Amino acid sequence: MFSNGCEYGIRALTIIGRASKEDRKVGIKEICRLAKTPESFTAKIMQNLVRRGILDSQKGPAGGFYISKDLDSITLYDIVEAIDGTGVFVSCGLGLAHCDASRPCPLHDKFASVRQELKAMCKSNTLNDLLSGLHDQVYKR
Amino acid sequence: MFSNGCEYGIRALTIIGRASKEDRKVGIKEICRLAKTPESFTAKIMQNLVRRGILDSQKGPAGGFYISKDLDSITLYDIVEAIDGTGVFVSCGLGLAHCDASRPCPLHDKFASVRQELKAMCKSNTLNDLLSGLHDQVYKR
DNA sequence: AGAATAAAAGACCTTTTAGTCTTATATTTG
DNA sequence: CAAATATAAGACTAAAAGGTCTTTTATTCT
Ligand code: FES
Ligand code: FES
Numbered sequence: 001m002f003s004n005g006c007e008y009g010i011r012a013l014t015i016i017g018r019a020s021k022e023d024r025k026v027g028i029k030e031i032c033r034l035a036k037t038p039e040s041f042t043a044k045i046m047q048n049l050v051r052r053g054i055l056d057s058q059k060g061p062a063g064g065f066y067i068s069k070d071l072d073s074i075t076l077y078d079i080v081e082a083i084d085g086t087g088v089f090v091s092c093g094l095g096l097a098h099c100d101a102s103r104p105c106p107l108h109d110k111f112a113s114v115r116q117e118l119k120a121m122c123k124s125n126t127l128n129d130l131l132s133g134l135h136d137q138v139y140k141r
Numbered sequence: 142m143f144s145n146g147c148e149y150g151i152r153a154l155t156i157i158g159r160a161s162k163e164d165r166k167v168g169i170k171e172i173c174r175l176a177k178t179p180e181s182f183t184a185k186i187m188q189n190l191v192r193r194g195i196l197d198s199q200k201g202p203a204g205g206f207y208i209s210k211d212l213d214s215i216t217l218y219d220i221v222e223a224i225d226g227t228g229v230f231v232s233c234g235l236g237l238a239h240c241d242a243s244r245p246c247p248l249h250d251k252f253a254s255v256r257q258e259l260k261a262m263c264k265s266n267t268l269n270d271l272l273s274g275l276h277d278q279v280y281k282r
Numbered sequence: 283a284g285a286a287t288a289a290a291a292g293a294c295c296t297t298t299t300a301g302t303c304t305t306a307t308a309t310t311t312g
Numbered sequence: 313c314a315a316a317t318a319t320a321a322g323a324c325t326a327a328a329a330g331g332t333c334t335t336t337t338a339t340t341c342t
Binding site: 003004005038039040041044058059060061062063 | 299300301302303307308309310311
């Protein structure tokens with residue numbers, strides 16, 4: 001559904017979000033230890049999210065990643081869009097160049113409705129919402 | 142959502158299904174011309190589906206692919222499972238090794254419900270259902 | 283039987299995704 | 313300022329997905 005990078009990104013953001021609630025910055029090592037994600041790859045994803053303004057970072061000692069925005073203002077949709085783009089929310093289920101309701105593929109009606117559910121779910125869930133389901137054991141394997 | 146191969150497979154099956162209703166076999170060339178899919182790649186997918194019993198084929202002149210089963214007995218779920226496996230229907234949205242409701246990831250409740258919708262949609266739509274939405278222009282670019 | 287036809291099989295190539303590693307740059311602290 | 317620390321950037325490698333091509337095998341038709 002989502003790419004590996006996107007899944008890692010979401011998991012990492014929950015770790016950073018939780019720390020940010022306590023006004024703590026988190027280094028990439030700690031993020032990846034807790035989120036169980038590969039370090040260099042996750043770092044790259046974080047840097048992309050910083051560039052896109054979802055995340056903030058500070059270099060140097062006592063630096064790390066943090067979130068300055070309201071955790072309720074960052075939706076799952078925003079995160080997925082930033083990492084994977086909007087494809088999963090708009091593409092035709094049978095791979096036609098454009099999903100076009102006026103020229104629907106045989107699956108369009110049924111598929112578009114599921115896709116719409118996914119989109120609504122991602123739009124209505126914020127990073128803050130995810131934090132309530134985040135316990136220390138969650139990403140342990 | 143689905144792999145390229147899976148999208149091609151579904152499209153190809155609609156072409157074959159329609160022909161099978163008229164007791165016609167279809168060669169790979171015609172299938173791909175109508176479904177707008179790459180020929181060799183689609184052939185490989187079709188052969189996989191034949192092995193899995195979803196599809197039948199006959200070699201030699203006047204041969205081709207056809208479906209001997211009831212078109213209402215082949216669900217979209219069957220097709221997706223045969224090509225992509227069950228991952229999309231069961232995997233954790235945040236990429237954890239197992240989606241486990243007793244140890245849910247922060248997205249579990251919301252994600253599992255969308256995933257369930259997708260699964261239900263695929264289980265309840267048969268190849269025959271898809272045929273009603275298949276017109277000659279559908280897969281034209 | 284022989285020629286033609288069409289799928290089957292699998293080796294092969296290309297592109298994208300996933301992931302690592304090294305070097306540079308910014309920031310803090312002594 | 314110097315040393316230590318942490319992110320930034322980008323080159324690089326590995327694996328998976330996507331796709332092609334050639335050879336073989338089965339079937340039909342003359
Ligand atoms: S045209 Fe295929 S999902 Fe809309
Ligand atoms: S545990 Fe993540 S979706 Fe179920």
